[in-house]
Amino acid sequence: MERxxxxxxxLNIKSVSFGELFLNKTMLxxxxxxxxxxxxxxxxxxxxxxxxxxxxxxLTSVANSSVDHAKMMAEALKEQIFNMHHIEEVPRxxxxxxxxxxYTYLLYGGSALIFLVALAELLGLHIAHKASAALMTLGxxxxxxxxTSIASDWGNPLNIYWMxxxxxxxxxxxxxxxxxxxxxxxxxxxxYFLMTNKRELARKLALPLVVVGxxxxxxxxxxxxxxxxxxxxxxxxxxxxxxxxxxLLTGALSGIGFALVYAGLALKDKDWYEELKAVLRKxxxxxxxxxxxxxxxxxxxxxxxxxxxxxxWGYVIVGLVLPLVLFFLKQDVLAGLLIAIGTFPxxxxxxxxGNAEPMTNRFGMGPEAFSTYNVAEIEKVVYESPHSxxxxxxxxCLGLGIAIFKLLDTLLxxxxxxx
Amino acid sequence: MANYAMALEYQNCxxxxxxxxxxxxxxxxxxxxxxxxxxxxxxxGGNTLADLFVNFYPSQCNHCVDxxxxxxxxxxxxxxxxxxxxxxxxxxxxxxxxxxxxxxxEARFVDETRHAVxxxxxxxxxxxxxxxxxxxxxxxxxxxxxxxxDDPNSDIRKRLEGREFFVxxxxxxxxxxxxxxxxxxxxxxxxxxxxxxxxxxxxxxxKKYKEETAKRRDEWKEA
Numbered sequence: 233m234e235r236x237x238x239x240x241x242x243l244n245i246k247s248v249s250f251g252e253l254f255l256n257k258t259m260l261x262x263x264x265x266x267x268x269x270x271x272x273x274x275x276x277x278x279x280x281x282x283x284x285x286x287x288x289x290x291l292t293s294v295a296n297s298s299v300d301h302a303k304m305m306a307e308a309l310k311e312q313i314f315n316m317h318h319i320e321e322v323p324r325x326x327x328x329x330x331x332x333x334x335y336t337y338l339l340y341g342g343s344a345l346i347f348l349v350a351l352a353e354l355l356g357l358h359i360a361h362k363a364s365a366a367l368m369t370l371g372x373x374x375x376x377x378x379x380t381s382i383a384s385d386w387g388n389p390l391n392i393y394w395m396x397x398x399x400x401x402x403x404x405x406x407x408x409x410x411x412x413x414x415x416x417x418x419x420x421x422x423x424y425f426l427m428t429n430k431r432e433l434a435r436k437l438a439l440p441l442v443v444v445g446x447x448x449x450x451x452x453x454x455x456x457x458x459x460x461x462x463x464x465x466x467x468x469x470x471x472x473x474x475x476x477x478x479x480l481l482t483g484a485l486s487g488i489g490f491a492l493v494y495a496g497l498a499l500k501d502k503d504w505y506e507e508l509k510a511v512l513r514k515x516x517x518x519x520x521x522x523x524x525x526x527x528x529x530x531x532x533x534x535x536x537x538x539x540x541x542x543x544x545w546g547y548v549i550v551g552l553v554l555p556l557v558l559f560f561l562k563q564d565v566l567a568g569l570l571i572a573i574g575t576f577p578x579x580x581x582x583x584x585x586g587n588a589e590p591m592t593n594r595f596g597m598g599p600e601a602f603s604t605y606n607v608a609e610i611e612k613v614v615y616e617s618p619h620s621x622x623x624x625x626x627x628x629c630l631g632l633g634i635a636i637f638k639l640l641d642t643l644l645x646x647x648x649x650x651x
Numbered sequence: 652m653a654n655y656a657m658a659l660e661y662q663n664c665x666x667x668x669x670x671x672x673x674x675x676x677x678x679x680x681x682x683x684x685x686x687x688x689x690x691x692x693x694x695x696g697g698n699t700l701a702d703l704f705v706n707f708y709p710s711q712c713n714h715c716v717d718x719x720x721x722x723x724x725x726x727x728x729x730x731x732x733x734x735x736x737x738x739x740x741x742x743x744x745x746x747x748x749x750x751x752x753x754x755x756x757e758a759r760f761v762d763e764t765r766h767a768v769x770x771x772x773x774x775x776x777x778x779x780x781x782x783x784x785x786x787x788x789x790x791x792x793x794x795x796x797x798x799x800x801d802d803p804n805s806d807i808r809k810r811l812e813g814r815e816f817f818v819x820x821x822x823x824x825x826x827x828x829x830x831x832x833x834x835x836x837x838x839x840x841x842x843x844x845x846x847x848x849x850x851x852x853x854x855x856x857x858k859k860y861k862e863e864t865a866k867r868r869d870e871w872k873e874a
Binding site for chain 1: 675676678679680681682683684685686692719722723724725726727728742743744745746747748749751752753754755756757759760761762763764765766767820823824825
């Protein structure tokens with residue numbers, strides 16, 4: 233055993249100083265992103281729980297209250313009447329926004345990366361044995377960042393215990409609870425067996441673990457598909473052919489992008505660096521072609537209005553076309569970076585695009601208005617740009633994913649597992 | 652147990668919005684132009700003085716028989732209360748906004764004073780005492796008729812049996828319980844309904860309605 237390494241439960245854990253663990257370059261970068269998010273979270277929860285909002289019951293109570301209380305009510309009322317658009321966090325016409333986009337971006341990307349690694353293990357790819365622990369850890373770290381984003385989206389998370397006390401198995405969103413209760417520990421078990429010193433046990437369990445892992449990954453994407461498709465009237469989502477397959481494919485694309493960026497930053501000195509890049513390049517080309525084929529039948533291309541058209545073409549050019557060209561030029565890391573950047577607008581487009589068609593019958597020619605998904609025929613497309621506090625929070629979610637990965641990498645040295 | 656629904660003689664609406672005020676006052680609804688449980692949609696049209704028109708569409712939660720908002724709720728906060736009324740239990744809501752996405756009628760909004768999603772409740776506390784909702788009681792032109800649709804002697808049944816009606820976004824298969832009475836005048840009908848609306852008669856509609864109601868009736872909670 234190396235010096236400075238202690239064994240615990242079959243894992244080699246590095247003895248590192250406080251400075252090495254928390255004050256390295258990567259962690260400082262993550263802190264920067266998290267610091268931006270702290271401002272965002274402060275504003276977000278300040279608005280949700282610290283801001284004075286009034287209802288009609290409050291107003292009737294003003295008659296018996298103090299002058300100060302009445303003034304406070306008057307101020308809140310004034311702001312609600314004249315400034316609601318700016319202080320309101322959730323406009324009724326667009327309930328889901330940038331938090332859900334970030335959730336789908338990081339979680340699907342991370343989960344699909346784990347899926348691809350498990351698939352490579354199953355196929356017996358040589359490189360998988362060397363990079364699997366690092367890439368799976370990267371995948372689960374980013375997935376945890378994505379979950380932080382969705383947790384930030386919930387306006388009143390204090391009532392979350394009702395998901396346990398009052399199970400709703402028909403709800404796609406409730407299904408996330410049992411799913412991730414299994415998924416997260418199971419992924420860590422997979423990573424544990426990739427790195428444990430108990431090699432004999434790991435060898436015996438390798439195949440069943442990989443097969444079960446793939447099954448759980450597929451179940452995850454299937455449930456994510458249900459989550460969106462239960463929204464009957466959101467025809468962009470319900471009309472998507474094989475939505476869970478689309479999530480898996482686009483998630484795989486993001487995952488390949490994340491893996492290439494990570495490889496370019498941290499694995500350059502490895503003798504298997506070129507081999508890893510070559511495998512990721514091939515996988516990237518295949519997935520780009522599949523995703524591009526999918527986009528010809530998906531509804532995303534039907535969104536011609538700004539800003540959806542900007543998101544779509546940004547995604548197609550930065551996330552698909554340029555990376556494909558760069559892959560052929562063997563500029564893999566740059567291709568990965570562009571994929572990682574370009575797949576975010578794809579998630580934005582999917583989430584915001586689902587809300588683009590106004591649901592209400594308060595506009596348009598009577599009740600028949602807006603009952604089919606045809607954005608081109610609708611005069612007023614719904615789009616509310618995210619608040620700056622929301623943007624700050626999603627930046628921090630990425631920072632959190634990076635911090636979790638770096639902590640695990642520093643302690644467990646996942647990048648250097650001999651397997 | 653009653654099965655509450657509402658018929659709307661929407662051509663009678665004069666856009667006085669007394670219903671919106673009555674609703675806010677009765678239910679302590681949050682202040683704000685967009686924080687409404689009920690609303691009046693306005694459509695203006697026509698090109699010349701001869702054909703200028705304005706249509707009013709009073710609306711609210713449709714209390715769907717097969718409510719997608721109830722299906723997607725992860726905590727059970729959205730539920731069917733007595734009479735098939737779709738309600739939100741504020742103490743269970745996490746504001747995940749899944750119900751707002753699922754609703755085809757955009758009938759829900761976040762009430763920041765309650766820290767929960769809010770929506771029309773058919774004034775369920777009031778109807779036990781007064782037999783009707785605040786919006787229907789206050790309407791000067793009697794747009795709304797509220798009642799038990801399972802009771803053949805109720806006013807709402809009599810209205811539906813005597814008139815053609817339509818429901819909103821029928822293709823979504825949510826089986827709404829707001830029934831819009833089709834105007835009897837052909838010109839008004841054409842001007843307000845547009846194209847492609849399916850008109851129904853209660854005698855033809857009742858069977859399907861009862862079948863759909865039976866599927867989820869066991870989810871209705873007693874008060």
